[in-house]
Amino acid sequence: MRGSLGRAVVVLCAVVAVLCTSGCAFAVDGRAVAGPEVTAGIDPSFIQGTNGSDEDRLAAAVLRDLEGYWGQTFPALSGGQAFPPLRGYYSVDPSGRTAAPGASGVPCLANPRQVEGTAFYCPDGDVIAWDRSGLLPQLRRDFGDAAVIVVLSHEFGHSVQGRLDRTGALATAPTILLEAQADCYAGVFLRRVRDGSLPDLRTGSAGIDGAMGALIGFRDPVGTSPRNADAHGNAFDRVTSFQDGFDGEPQTCAAMGRDRVFTQQSFRSAEDESSGGNLGLQPLIDAMLPDLDRWFGGVVRQRGGQWTTPATDNGAATCDGGSGEVQGPVAWCAAGSGGPSSIKIDEAGPLATDHARIGDYATGTLLASRFGTAALAGLGKPTEGAAGGRGALCLAGAYSAAVGTGTSGFGLSPGDLDEAVTQLLKEDTASRGTDGVPAAGTGYERIRVFRAGVDGGPDACLRGV
Incomplete structure (x- = not known):
């Protein structure tokens, strides 16, 4: 899975993310500047397994605006090719307690508990899935509704990557670069949300701070090597990639290459590691x-x-x-x-x-x-x-x-x-x-x-x- 945002275990006000697949996994701080509510919410019936919750209504608005935005923007990146719609979206309750019809059989998952505390894009199934009972409510509480937007737009960014990859370069690209590019695509989209140019989503500057708070929380554990196969970037790398997109254009993100400099580094001594x-x-x-x-x-x-x-x-x-x-x-x-x-x-x-x-x-x-x-x-x-x-x-x-x-x-x-x-x-x-x-x-x-x-x-x- 590409772009999984980690499985979260809520302990008081902190969230600790642990690796559930070969996708993203970040330590989540949970202490953040919350953004304002996003004026959003539409019928989520096109989402597989939805229970009609406020979280899924917000997710539905995000996904519809993402589809519309990338439908208009993608041809300029792809030489005129249209953006093929994703094959599906899946809202999952990992506990199975409130499973709705269609909640089972999520592509790329052996069982619902694998999505606990995470959201991910699965390139094999060309689907996005998320934990609606744990992750989305936690994001809204800690960072505001815009955090849900940044998470889902990041995952959608991975689908954009795959559709632009005509040479198979993704297979050998460093994970940290792929994640930086997805953060950049999320920044592009959040700029349009902030500017009020999308039909379903609105947020102000404080909402953007809330989205950035989520990115800072969803960072690699301190000391992770940038060459690690699961490395996704420290907070500085993630935030700056987001800002490159927010202040730039989709072409800015598509042009990201192996020459991008990352500040993430591993510990240089056992003493430094022991003190954090x-x-x-x-x-x-x-x-x-x-x-x-x-x-x-x-x-x-x-x-x-x-x-x-x-x-x-x-x-x-x-x-x-x-x-x-x-x-x-x-x-x-x-x-x-x-x-x-x-x-x-x-x-x-x-x-x-x-x-x-x-x-x-x-x-x-x-x-x-x-x-x-x-x-x-x-x-x-x-x-x-x-x-x-x-x-x-x-x-x-x-x-x-x-x-x-x-x-x-x-x-x-x-x-x-x-x-x-x-x-x-x-x-x-x-x-x-x-x-x-x-x-x-x-x-x-x-x-x-x-x-x-x-x-x-x-x-x-x-x-x-």
């Missing part, structure tokens, strides 16, 4: 500060600016005369009374909570963004407002891409970029200017700004600022 790639809060701060000073100081000096190492103050993240932590739990404060500027870190509260819940590079992203603010000041660039926040966040992305190179004494672990995008989807402190104004109001835009630095380096962040 995470340092404690204070050890992380102690390890990062010298490297941040080295890298950002180099960026400023290379461009003719003035750099003085900021002092560090582990207390309230409030600048002199300030009335609160407007920058969040980590703040850059301008020099005063002849002393250096400072990085103020409030190690209690949200910083400690997110460090423990998301991972150490949630903290690292905030530290890097505030050093980015210091670099902007050293170059005479704005530090306030959306422009200041955008420049600081972009520079944090540039630093994250450069960590571990040159004379760096600090390196990223396999899950660190996942922690960065999770933090950016959750809240906006890493994107704030010194006056507390964020660079963007959505997680999607914050991740895009961060990614601009990852892809383009400091020059991309400083151009036009």
